[in-house]
Amino acid sequence: MNALRDLLRILVFPGMIFLVVMGMAGQYVDRKLYARLQNRVGPPWYQPVADLFKLLGKESVIPEEADRGMFRIAPVFALAAVITAFLYIPLWNTAPVLSFQGDLVVVLYLLLIPTLTFFLGGWYSRSIFSTLGAVRSITQLFAYEIPLLIALLSPALLANTWSIAGMAQYYGEHPYRWLFNLVGFGVALVTLLGKLERVPFDAPEAETEIVAGSFTEYSGRHLAFFRLAIDSEAIASSSLLAAVFLPFGLWLPWWLGVPIYLAKVAGILAVLALLRTVFARLRMDQMINFCWRYVAPIAFLQVIIDLVIKEFF
Amino acid sequence: MSDSDRVVTVPIGPQHPALKEPESFMVDLRGEKIDAVRMRFGYNHRGIEKGCEQRSYTQDLYLVERVCGICSYSHSTAFVQAVEEIAGLELPRRAKYIRTIIAELERVHSHLLWLGVAGHEIGFDTLLMYTWRDREQVMILLARLTGNRVNYGMNTVGGVRRDIAPEMIPEILKVVDSLEERTKYYINLAQSEQTVIQRLSGVGKLTKEDALLLGTVGPTARASGVDRDTRRDDPYAAYPEVSFKVITDTHCDVYGRTVVRLGELLESFSIVRQLIKNIPDGPIAIKAPRRIPEGEAVSRYEAPRGEDVHYVRGNGSEKPERVKVRAPTLANTQSVSKMLEDGYLADLPIVIAAIDPCFSCTDRMVSLRDDEAKEGRAMSWEEVSRYGVEWHKARGIDFSRVRIPGGAGE
Numbered sequence: 001m002n003a004l005r006d007l008l009r010i011l012v013f014p015g016m017i018f019l020v021v022m023g024m025a026g027q028y029v030d031r032k033l034y035a036r037l038q039n040r041v042g043p044p045w046y047q048p049v050a051d052l053f054k055l056l057g058k059e060s061v062i063p064e065e066a067d068r069g070m071f072r073i074a075p076v077f078a079l080a081a082v083i084t085a086f087l088y089i090p091l092w093n094t095a096p097v098l099s100f101q102g103d104l105v106v107v108l109y110l111l112l113i114p115t116l117t118f119f120l121g122g123w124y125s126r127s128i129f130s131t132l133g134a135v136r137s138i139t140q141l142f143a144y145e146i147p148l149l150i151a152l153l154s155p156a157l158l159a160n161t162w163s164i165a166g167m168a169q170y171y172g173e174h175p176y177r178w179l180f181n182l183v184g185f186g187v188a189l190v191t192l193l194g195k196l197e198r199v200p201f202d203a204p205e206a207e208t209e210i211v212a213g214s215f216t217e218y219s220g221r222h223l224a225f226f227r228l229a230i231d232s233e234a235i236a237s238s239s240l241l242a243a244v245f246l247p248f249g250l251w252l253p254w255w256l257g258v259p260i261y262l263a264k265v266a267g268i269l270a271v272l273a274l275l276r277t278v279f280a281r282l283r284m285d286q287m288i289n290f291c292w293r294y295v296a297p298i299a300f301l302q303v304i305i306d307l308v309i310k311e312f313f
Numbered sequence: 314m315s316d317s318d319r320v321v322t323v324p325i326g327p328q329h330p331a332l333k334e335p336e337s338f339m340v341d342l343r344g345e346k347i348d349a350v351r352m353r354f355g356y357n358h359r360g361i362e363k364g365c366e367q368r369s370y371t372q373d374l375y376l377v378e379r380v381c382g383i384c385s386y387s388h389s390t391a392f393v394q395a396v397e398e399i400a401g402l403e404l405p406r407r408a409k410y411i412r413t414i415i416a417e418l419e420r421v422h423s424h425l426l427w428l429g430v431a432g433h434e435i436g437f438d439t440l441l442m443y444t445w446r447d448r449e450q451v452m453i454l455l456a457r458l459t460g461n462r463v464n465y466g467m468n469t470v471g472g473v474r475r476d477i478a479p480e481m482i483p484e485i486l487k488v489v490d491s492l493e494e495r496t497k498y499y500i501n502l503a504q505s506e507q508t509v510i511q512r513l514s515g516v517g518k519l520t521k522e523d524a525l526l527l528g529t530v531g532p533t534a535r536a537s538g539v540d541r542d543t544r545r546d547d548p549y550a551a552y553p554e555v556s557f558k559v560i561t562d563t564h565c566d567v568y569g570r571t572v573v574r575l576g577e578l579l580e581s582f583s584i585v586r587q588l589i590k591n592i593p594d595g596p597i598a599i600k601a602p603r604r605i606p607e608g609e610a611v612s613r614y615e616a617p618r619g620e621d622v623h624y625v626r627g628n629g630s631e632k633p634e635r636v637k638v639r640a641p642t643l644a645n646t647q648s649v650s651k652m653l654e655d656g657y658l659a660d661l662p663i664v665i666a667a668i669d670p671c672f673s674c675t676d677r678m679v680s681l682r683d684d685e686a687k688e689g690r691a692m693s694w695e696e697v698s699r700y701g702v703e704w705h706k707a708r709g710i711d712f713s714r715v716r717i718p719g720g721a722g723e
Contacts, residue, residue, distance in 0.1 A: 038442035128323050132342075132658075199436050200508055208331035208434050208662040210323075280508040281436025283659040284345055 122214025133213020472598025531619020
């Protein structure tokens with residue numbers, strides 16, 4: 001019975017199917033908000049589902065020169081990594097499906113895999129646009145990943161635990177301490193734009209320069225899986241941010257906890273949509289400059305804040 | 314770094330999402346930096362000049378209007394001015410005023426369109442959506458004034474075809490007021506939005522010397538400090554009777570080109586207001602002869618993208634003997650490779666877009682070359698016609714009985 005329950009939790013709730021549904025809902029929220037902020041009508045609610053099924057039904061062309069194995073495995077791998085990461089994140093209570101001491105690092109590692117698959121998928125497509133996009137993806141990774149890592153690790157420093165569930169526990173016992181981490185939250189939001197390759201950090205898939213970057217040669221169901229992975233990644237990372245930086249309302253009954261969790265994720269998605277509305281795309285060099293010159297020092301500031309609080313309070 | 318030694322060639326075009334028309338840019342890259350750019354045009358040759366020779370002057374007016382979808386009125390006016398000069402027609406003043414009003418409204422819609430395209434090229438789609446929404450006001454106004462959103466069909470030899478009704482005047486002023494407010498908002502945006510400034514300033518540098526040397530025109534030249542505007546230097550239509558500033562800028566980059574275009578928008582609003590205030594009464598056209606006398610004329614016109622030149626030679630019949638169109642983009646394309654020197658790949662779309670190119674309008678000639686030959690080969694009209702018939706016959710379609718005027722069948 002236990003095995004069946006675990007399987008259900010992994011595949012249906014709060015695992016794969018839940019995450020995918022959330023991913024599509026998240027995509028809808030993002031697109032609709034983006035459209036409304038731009039004075040457009042925006043898509044109907046079922047557009048992400050329609051897009052997914054349309055792509056699934058389309059022919060999937062693999063370039064002759066591409067490495068067939070890598071080309072096909074990259075999207076599935078990306079999705080699998082995101083789903084695995086999601087299982088470690090507490091959603092509306094303090095108990096995720098899986099948890100152990102140090103799972104925060106594992107989640108960060110798992111959320112890094114999609115970017116690596118973008119690189120591998122693009123690189124092994126062998127097309128010039130894909131290659132350029134792949135190289136840009138990996139270059140950008142070095143710019144945003146470290147500030148993001150530092151920003152996410154400093155609350156853990158304060159909580160003195162490397163487990164996300166443990167952190168939730170700590171911030172539950174010390175309410176309002178999460179308010180000290182707001183600087184890190186800002187850093188995480190900005191770097192998340194880089195992770196999700198959105199404006200202003202969408203140079204890896206800048207349409208007007210390199211068509212669709214890594215995804216130029218992808219079509220049909222392979223592209224569908226990539227898109228699904230990106231949407232799910234958005235949800236998983238927002239949930240992670242919500243769990244680490246906004247740990248409140250975790251002891252309420254589920255009928256209160258679930259709406260609060262959804263509101264947190266929707267709020268983070270809304271901020272991301274707003275940010276991508278108001279900026280122009282930065283060049284690669286500008287992006288790296290920005291991340292190392294401003295974002296990384298601010299992330300270190302968060303570490304210092306947390307160390308000071310830990311020492312004196 | 315070994316990476317920077319390797320040169321990668323990226324084909325931007327003939328089909329590419331950054332380009333609105335087919336043209337080819339082969340870009341050699343070292344890392345993200347541009348090493349060299351090879352441009353190739355000619356994917357859009359439509360034979361309009363030849364077509365003009367086979368149609369009457371009135372028909373040509375509509376053909377020439379279709380040289381460009383954005384600055385259609387520029388081409389039609391430049392052409393009709395040349396014809397009127399040959400025929401020695403003096404236009405009624407009201408016709409001149411109406412022509413100028415339409416011309417300036419066209420400039421407004423063209424510059425707003427450019428602003429949106431520029432936003433899109435630097436990944437700022439919000440700007441695109443905003444400007445194109447605002448542009449819709451002037452498009453609707455133009456449709457109300459002329460009957461069409463583009464290709465207005467407003468000109469005729471000896472005047473214009475539609476009068477501006479008195480009840481339209483408040484509508485024009487309303488649109489001008491509303492757009493002026495929006496333009497001020499965009500100027501503020503261009504001056505304060507950091508990512509926009511970072512992407513535009515210092516990009517696509519073109520010094521004043523280079524701008525003169527490469528023969529640039531329009532906003533591209535004016536943004537490099539070249540004080541040139543046909544509307545002031547060689548005034549036509551009602552321009553001698555209005556006062557306006559020629560906007561120049563010394564940034565010499567894409568940012569400067571943006572500033573110039575935004576400034577020109579404000580000038581256009583002021584010109585339209587002056588024209589509407591002083592528009593005289595009277596006829597809107599005079600009767601023009603069907604046969605235009607022998608003679609030739611060159612007509613210059615300041616299109617939104619720069620100076621547009623039309624040359625017309627009449628031979629006393631109702632068809633012109635030769636029509637030559639020099640679209641402003643032709644003058645500006647030469648400068649693009651200069652602007653791209655030492656630039657980034659990421660800046661290529663915006664640098665190309667910054668001259669506001671209109672490649673379909675530019676393609677005037679196709680050079681036929683055998684595979685090995687260095688030199689081009691000239692073919693007469695009969696030869697081309699015969700070649701076309703043979704080509705299709707070999708593929709099972711027989712066009713030999715179709716009579717083309719002036720073609721091989723005649």
